[in-house]
Amino acid sequence: MTALLQVTDLRVTFAAGTAVDGVSFTAHQGRTLGIVGESGSGKSVSSLAVMGLHRNAIVEGSIVFDGEELVGASPSRLRALRGSRMSMIFQDPLSSLHPYYTVGEQIAEGYRLHAKASRRAARERAVEMLADVGIPSPRARVADYPHQFSGGMRQRVMIAMALVCEPDLLIADEPTTALDVTIQAQILELIKKIQEERGVAVIMITHDLGVVARVADEVMVMYGGAPVEHAPARQVFKTPGHPYTRGLLDSIPRHDLGGGGPLQAIPGSPPSLLTPPQGCRFHPRCPIYARASAEICATERPAFIAGLACHYPGAAT
Amino acid sequence: MILYLGKRVLAVAGVLLVICAVTFTIFYVLPTDPAVHACGKTCSSEQIALVRQEMGLDRPIHEQFAAYVSGIAAGRDGCAFPCFGYSYQNSLPVWDLLTDRMAVSVSLALGAALLWLTVGVLIGVASALRKGSALDRTLMAGTLASASVPVYFTAMILLLVLVQYLEFLPYPDYRPLTEDPVGWATNLLLPWVTLASLYAAMYARQTRSSMIETMGQPYIRTARAKGLHERTVVTKHGMRSALTPIVTIFGMDLGGLLAGAVITEHVFGLPGIGQLTYDAIFKADQPVMLGVTLLAAFFITVANLVVDLVYAGIDPRVRYA
Amino acid sequence: MSPLLDVNDLRMTFRGGVRAVDGVSFSVRQGETLGLVGESGCGKSTTGRMIVRLLEPSGGQVTFDGRDITHVSRRRLLPLRGDLQMVFQDPFTSLNPRRTAAQIISGPRRLLDRDGTIALLERVGLGAEHADRYPHEFSGGQAQRIGIARALASRPKLVICDEPVSALDVSIQAQIVNLLRKLQEEEGLAYVFIAHDLSVVAHMCDRVAVMYLGRIVEIGDRKTVYADPAHPYTRALVSAVPLPDPDLEQDRERIVLLGDPPNPASPPAGCTFNPRCAKAQNICRQEAPVLRLVRGRQAACHFPD
Numbered sequence: 005m006t007a008l009l010q011v012t013d014l015r016v017t018f019a020a021g022t023a024v025d026g027v028s029f030t031a032h033q034g035r036t037l038g039i040v041g042e043s044g045s046g047k048s049v050s051s052l053a054v055m056g057l058h059r060n061a062i063v064e065g066s067i068v069f070d071g072e073e074l075v076g077a078s079p080s081r082l083r084a085l086r087g088s089r090m091s092m093i094f095q096d097p098l099s100s101l102h103p104y105y106t107v108g109e110q111i112a113e114g115y116r117l118h119a120k121a122s123r124r125a126a127r128e129r130a131v132e133m134l135a136d137v138g139i140p141s142p143r144a145r146v147a148d149y150p151h152q153f154s155g156g157m158r159q160r161v162m163i164a165m166a167l168v169c170e171p172d173l174l175i176a177d178e179p180t181t182a183l184d185v186t187i188q189a190q191i192l193e194l195i196k197k198i199q200e201e202r203g204v205a206v207i208m209i210t211h212d213l214g215v216v217a218r219v220a221d222e223v224m225v226m227y228g229g230a231p232v233e234h235a236p237a238r239q240v241f242k243t244p245g246h247p248y249t250r251g252l253l254d255s256i257p258r259h260d261l262g263g264g265g266p267l268q269a270i271p272g273s274p275p276s277l278l279t280p281p282q283g284c285r286f287h288p289r290c291p292i293y294a295r296a297s298a299e300i301c302a303t304e305r306p307a308f309i310a311g312l313a314c315h316y317p318g319a320a321t
Numbered sequence: 322m323i324l325y326l327g328k329r330v331l332a333v334a335g336v337l338l339v340i341c342a343v344t345f346t347i348f349y350v351l352p353t354d355p356a357v358h359a360c361g362k363t364c365s366s367e368q369i370a371l372v373r374q375e376m377g378l379d380r381p382i383h384e385q386f387a388a389y390v391s392g393i394a395a396g397r398d399g400c401a402f403p404c405f406g407y408s409y410q411n412s413l414p415v416w417d418l419l420t421d422r423m424a425v426s427v428s429l430a431l432g433a434a435l436l437w438l439t440v441g442v443l444i445g446v447a448s449a450l451r452k453g454s455a456l457d458r459t460l461m462a463g464t465l466a467s468a469s470v471p472v473y474f475t476a477m478i479l480l481l482v483l484v485q486y487l488e489f490l491p492y493p494d495y496r497p498l499t500e501d502p503v504g505w506a507t508n509l510l511l512p513w514v515t516l517a518s519l520y521a522a523m524y525a526r527q528t529r530s531s532m533i534e535t536m537g538q539p540y541i542r543t544a545r546a547k548g549l550h551e552r553t554v555v556t557k558h559g560m561r562s563a564l565t566p567i568v569t570i571f572g573m574d575l576g577g578l579l580a581g582a583v584i585t586e587h588v589f590g591l592p593g594i595g596q597l598t599y600d601a602i603f604k605a606d607q608p609v610m611l612g613v614t615l616l617a618a619f620f621i622t623v624a625n626l627v628v629d630l631v632y633a634g635i636d637p638r639v640r641y642a
Numbered sequence: 643m644s645p646l647l648d649v650n651d652l653r654m655t656f657r658g659g660v661r662a663v664d665g666v667s668f669s670v671r672q673g674e675t676l677g678l679v680g681e682s683g684c685g686k687s688t689t690g691r692m693i694v695r696l697l698e699p700s701g702g703q704v705t706f707d708g709r710d711i712t713h714v715s716r717r718r719l720l721p722l723r724g725d726l727q728m729v730f731q732d733p734f735t736s737l738n739p740r741r742t743a744a745q746i747i748s749g750p751r752r753l754l755d756r757d758g759t760i761a762l763l764e765r766v767g768l769g770a771e772h773a774d775r776y777p778h779e780f781s782g783g784q785a786q787r788i789g790i791a792r793a794l795a796s797r798p799k800l801v802i803c804d805e806p807v808s809a810l811d812v813s814i815q816a817q818i819v820n821l822l823r824k825l826q827e828e829e830g831l832a833y834v835f836i837a838h839d840l841s842v843v844a845h846m847c848d849r850v851a852v853m854y855l856g857r858i859v860e861i862g863d864r865k866t867v868y869a870d871p872a873h874p875y876t877r878a879l880v881s882a883v884p885l886p887d888p889d890l891e892q893d894r895e896r897i898v899l900l901g902d903p904p905n906p907a908s909p910p911a912g913c914t915f916n917p918r919c920a921k922a923q924n925i926c927r928q929e930a931p932v933l934r935l936v937r938g939r940q941a942a943c944h945f946p947d
Contacts, residue, residue, distance in 0.1 A: 087548035184681035214884025263844025269816035
């Protein structure tokens with residue numbers, strides 16, 4: 005199966021430092037890749053790089069979308085792809101929608117641009133999209149403003165906006181983090197339904213391993229700007245290979261297991277972008293390093309081999 | 322909407338009445354005796370007492386105030402509506418003095434406003450989009466300098482260079498727009514530039530910070546993610562929000578200037594309301610001062626109302642309530 | 643033994659008639675943790691703020707340590723302030739940026755001397771080297787530790803924790819949950835733990851109260867409520883939480899609620915949950931159910947599961 009999107013050795017550098025260093029992944033039609041990480045792990049930075057949305061950063065490496073290299077592509081070429089063949093939805097739907105334009109105008113805007121549609125046709129299309137994402141009485145609501153919708157409905161509007169040009173790739177950056185849990189369930193169902201109907205490739209970026217377990221076929225775990233583990237979802241959850249993945253899974257509170265007891269926390273804090281630790285970026289918090297205090301962990305950055313970046317593969321399970 | 326408008330108009334009337342009462346009281350308790358001013362230096366005390374009686378100054382303050390307000394609202398004997406009383410200096414109706422000079426002040430304010438709004442917003446947007454660049458730093462240093470220089474200094478420099486040495490422009494001498502449009506513009510150009518240079522600097526700085534904030538908003542990222550051209554992102558999505566706060570201050574600034582730019586008018590000798598104010602203060606011409614104060618209050622409160630209405634038109638989240 | 647905190651029919655009506663909290667009753671015993679869970683707008687934070695009197699209740703009664711504190715004056719409340727503390731969601735906005743950690747902890751009334759402050763810093767997992775730093779020098783997890791130390795300085799009996807871990811990364815969340823548990827054991831503290839995350843609440847609480855639109859719909863022992871919810875809303879809420887296990891996620895029955903929570907300014911008649919409830923009957927649209935005993939816990943439902 006040829007990949008729709010192939011990212012190889014991506015590196016994103018800001019004036020303040022390198023936020024992403026050595027990220028590679030692929031996305032396939034009809035499948036969902038989950039990218040998991042805590043704040044500062046580089047998961048959002050990577051996806052914004054795919055969309056070509058970094059303005060004050062140096063993006064290196066390779067991003068091949070449907071056979072076309074995007075790193076170094078002209079801004080006009082990237083604009084032609086953005087919103088038409090690849091789309092993105094964001095964490096906070098309220099601030100991600102323009103407060104002064106009706107949702108209909110905002111959905112129609114991209115369609116008019118990319119599909120060269122008339123104002124009237126684009127408006128009809130917006131009504132159709134609102135209906136598709138499950139907004140009741142779409143013909144009336146198309147003229148409403150974002151503040152007149154609830155949080156869940158706004159995220160549906162964002163999804164309608166992202167899908168208006170039938171993209172092949174949908175990047176969802178923490179799409180449910182700002183929403184309540186019952187609304188989160190609705191939105192995840194909707195994304196799943198859309199994927200089944202339209203066969204889009206989905207990249208789901210989240211800090212919530214539960215969300216990933218629900219939707220992802222494949223999971224990439226990121227830490228300190230680089231992937232530490234990348235494997236099919238079941239494998240990541242059942243037999244995590246990296247001590248960070250293991251630690252993350254153990255630290256999640258589980259109400260279904262009875263709760264009550266203390267949690268297995270990972271000591272310390274995530275590394276800073278400005279002064280990342282030498283060697284393996286996870287070693288200051290790593291139980292393997294604490295136990296064996298292997299010098300190599302503190303001096304040498306582990307290579308990413310067979311879906312794992314660890315000097316002691318297998319020690320975590 | 323109608324109800325809202327009605328409420329707001331009533332509120333404006335209320336505010337004006339309060340301002341009127343406060344100003345009236347202040348002038349009443351002032352130690353200067355208007356009758357002395359009105360009568361002249363050679364008057365005897367009997368003559369002054371007669372004048373005082375004629376002017377109604379011997380009546381209690383609330384009666385005087387009631388007479389004043391009803392004069393404005395409906396006119397009073399011998400003084401046509403709206404009656405703001407008569408100037409102590411030349412016994413002309415204050416209202417006529419105000420209307421005669423209004424055209425000058427309005428010409429000055431509107432022309433300058435157009436200039437500073439255009440220049441200020443352009444500088445602000447350009448600066449914001451190239452934040453941290455040499456262009457941004459140069460523009461911001463320039464606006465800081467421009468905002469720090471007093472109006473009379475700018476005016477003097479401009480007069481000296483453009484009028485005196487280069488003889489590029491005539492010395493400002495007001496011509497009515499209806500009689501001589503070209504003369505009107507060329508003669509007002511210098512005052513416009515002087516006034517605008519101060520305001521444009523402030524507007525540039527406001528626009529810049531507002532624009533920087535807006536361009537960092539997530540919905541700008543959404544607009545880019547749609548594949549829109551950066552030009553569209555900046556104008557349609559960025560400036561629309563960034564200029565909303567500018568509308569507010571613009572309304573207030575313009576409202577304040579319509580009732581006269583005292584220093585600018587004085588420096589250029591323009592016969593506007595600012596000049597009238599200047600003279601009235603030095604001659605203790607209380608009816609004129611009172612009239613000018615009320616006119617200024619009227620413009621500012623009305624500008625405030627207009628701004629609120631415009632705001633609701635721009636931002637759909639604002640509703641009349 | 644009488645409870646440490648007793649909340650009886652507490653109400654909060656905001657301007658415009660929004661009933662944010664509409665008759666909430668519960669009690670907390672010494673050394674116990676009660677979880678208040680629910681989605682945004684359910685009134686859980688408002689309830690917490692009324693208990694510590696950051697908000698003035700519109701009705702009902704708050705009894706703390708045997709004394710009615712519902713409407714006591716600020717001055718009379720002062721001696722009780724030490725016994726009743728609060729930890730907030732965002733550690734950065736709730737700490738004064740111009741005070742050092744030590745100044746924040748010992749507070750304006752200088753409750754602790756330098757040694758006491760450092761001892762407390764150590765107990766929350768920080769050290770003497772952190773005493774003279776300002777809030778912006780700390781990470782989110784560290785700042786929340788300072789917030790907790792500040793609350794503990796007066797040796798309170800009850801701490802209201804309002805979403806204390808929801809702004810933190812997953813790995814840090816677990817640290818703070820463990821810290822709060824450890825401190826509870828050491829001090830015999832009681833907590834009211836307000837959170838939207840049912841899983842975190844499961845790890846913190848002995849008892850749990852589920853709120854919906856200003857009312858408690860189910861309250862009882864944690865194990866009873868989670869393992870076998872009686873109220874359809876609780877059931878939906880529990881089933882909606884994503885679990886980090888793909889197999890479970892595939893197999894488990896999931897109730898996806900339709901629509902959004904109703905507007906608290908115009909709540910539906912009868913049971914406020916009825917428009918989203920699959921089991922709603924005529925009576926649910928007419929009569930508001932009251933809490934009653936259902937299989938070992940209280941639930942407000944005409945047709946409990």
